[in-house]
Amino acid sequence: MKVLVISDIHANLTALETVLADAGEVDAVWALGDVVGYGPDPNECIERVKSLPNSICLLGNHDAATIDQIDVLTFNPAARLAIQWTQKAITPENREFLRKLPASQRVENVTLVHGSPREPVWEYLLDSRNAAANFDYFYTTYCFVGHTHLPIMYLMENGNQFAQMISPASFTPLKLVPRSIINPGSVGQPRDHDPRASYLLYDKETQTIEYRRIDYDIQAVQKRMRQAGLPSRHIQRLVDGW
Secondary structure: EEEEEEOOOOOOOHHHHHHHHOOOOOEEEOOOOOOOOOOEEEEEEHHHHOOOOOEOOOOOHHHHHHOOOOOOOHHHHHHHHHHHHHHOOOOOHHHHHHHOOOEEEEOOOEEEEEOOOOOOOOOOOOOHHHHHHHHHHOOOOOEOOOOOEHHHHHHHHOOOOOEEEEOOOOOOOEOOOOOOOEEEOOOOOOOOOOOEEEEEEEOOOEEEEEEEEOOOOOHHHHHHHHHHOHHHHHHHHHHHOO
């Protein structure tokens, strides 16, 4: 069974459609939150995620802020402006979709969250020390997270006190090792200085993952963002991959 694992689409329909086409036929899709925020296509991205086969979608912090579950004042000024724009642009039906999203979900031997096992919506896992502390907050073999926009893995082997941080190579199948925290990176706004959309494929039978990067039409997204009056910082960072 092949699962497409994506996160942090951030209302970037062009990147999402490119990833879906590149991934090909899959048996299920796990979207790890932040379908909206930053980008110009919140309704279109929600509708596309809703149409995906055997899909699970989680609540991210931008999703939560859009439906007033998180105070927008906790975001930086540019992110706040994008959230406020999204709140006005989103349809009632899609707002209701966001309201119903779970903060976490377990699928067999995998835990799914947006931020971290300890704080599913909001906590960033950016270093080995913080990641190590989070292994006590899930009891499955693997945990898939998003939120940082960085394609990265943390491995905690039996008996170790510290987590090993790994930056996996793209397009190379990797055998998963218990226990691991895995981040597919961001579809719509990568932040590892590589502007290509990031995602991964998870083979449940072989217990392997394959990270992938794919170019998409960034200029088309930037044009829609300018037309919407979204912050210039977010327009530029699509090219910078940061």
